[in-house]
Amino acid sequence: MSKQLPTVGILYPGYSAEDDFPRFESLLDNEIALPVQHTLMNEDAHRLDALLDWGRPETLSAGAAALQTVSPDAVMWACTSGSFAYGWDGAHDQAAQLAESAGVPASSTSLAFVDALRSLRIRKVAIAATYPADVAALFEQFLAAADIEVIRVSSHEIFTAAEVGTLSRERLLDIAQSGDDAFADAILLPDTAFHTAGHLEALETQVGKPVLTANQVTVWQALRLARTSTRRDGLGSLFRA
Template sequence: MTALGFLHPGDAPADDYPRIEQLLGSDIRLDVVPTDLTDLTELEPGDRLAATAERLRLTGAEAVVWTGPAPADPGAARAQVRTLALAAGMPASATPLAFVNAAKELGATRVAVVATGPDPDTARFTDFLTAAGLRITRVATGTPDADLRALAAEALTPDAQALLLPDPALQTAAHIDALEARLARPVLTTSQTTVWEALRLTDRRVNSPGLGHLFTREPIVQV
């Protein structure tokens, strides 16, 4: 059994994680731990982080990913994730870093973005991607209840190598396959990339076609 922890600011989300857990198989458990920490910049050594880390350890997690927003600077995000890893006593990462790592896994350097969250969150996310070396070809904006297929088609450009949907409020796990087939591009979403990142931290590679190209990519063998 591989147990993965997800540190979520605010109340535990009613989102894709149970569905993804079913798609991954019976030997992987996903535990979402709500925290009153609201931003990655709050991950400083102290009582609040220590209490949160203890809750993570009680789940039996082998790795943890922070699911909230990150600073615009990837270097600062990595430094704060190291603080989380030391406090929790396990490998750690953050969802914005997961998007960057997943794009690199797919060989995508040019990405389109569907933005359905607040404008400041979108700006910070795209700044983060740009600082990490990705080029944003287009951003399509809408609301969480908008037609994802229409927004995805609006965002996609001929040179985009992947489509990113960073809003954690979107229920995407059931739609990744259909979107990829429609767009002929890999699709990366918050819950999907976050879980993939946690698995990467534990050196687990799971083939799950229902979660899109990211979960069916064969590892690169060094000869």
């Protein structure tokens, strides 16, 4: 009997860039399954009360229950703002509660960013956020709690995930380039609503340093939770580390 393909369920709020995950499956030579389960998004708004609503325990538990049909080896909450909005301790509690609900290891995109930076031994970063400034500041505070120094934060004041999902490759490259800082060792693009799967090498070539995107670190963490090698070519510095 052949071994079952490693499977990590992706809990994704609403609809914007969820098609990045099947793209990542292809880029990973279909060696892992990343089935997407959409979770309840009562309001598509990059605003604190809405973000907290996206990440409620009962919402994630319902998503985990729906994923049981694919028997996942692990679960990722693929929402940066819906995890860092809870703060450092709250994001860990959120992941622990999700793991308990799912019955398998679980993490979130915010926690994946920190693990990825630690893996690369990077301590100084620039944040190039699509979010409004007040939401981007919450991510800065989250990283500070992990002893990561944020050299610069740029914000593009985009209020909905749906709009971020429509942004072009050219806009993606421009946001990364304009958000750079000479003293930052990496640039972070924290929104899982941003399509980045096919553009990781182009991003790093343009800015000349590691660029970590939300969906990239989510998939990297998924591989780790599934105890699968993360070393791959063509997916940026993180996957070459």
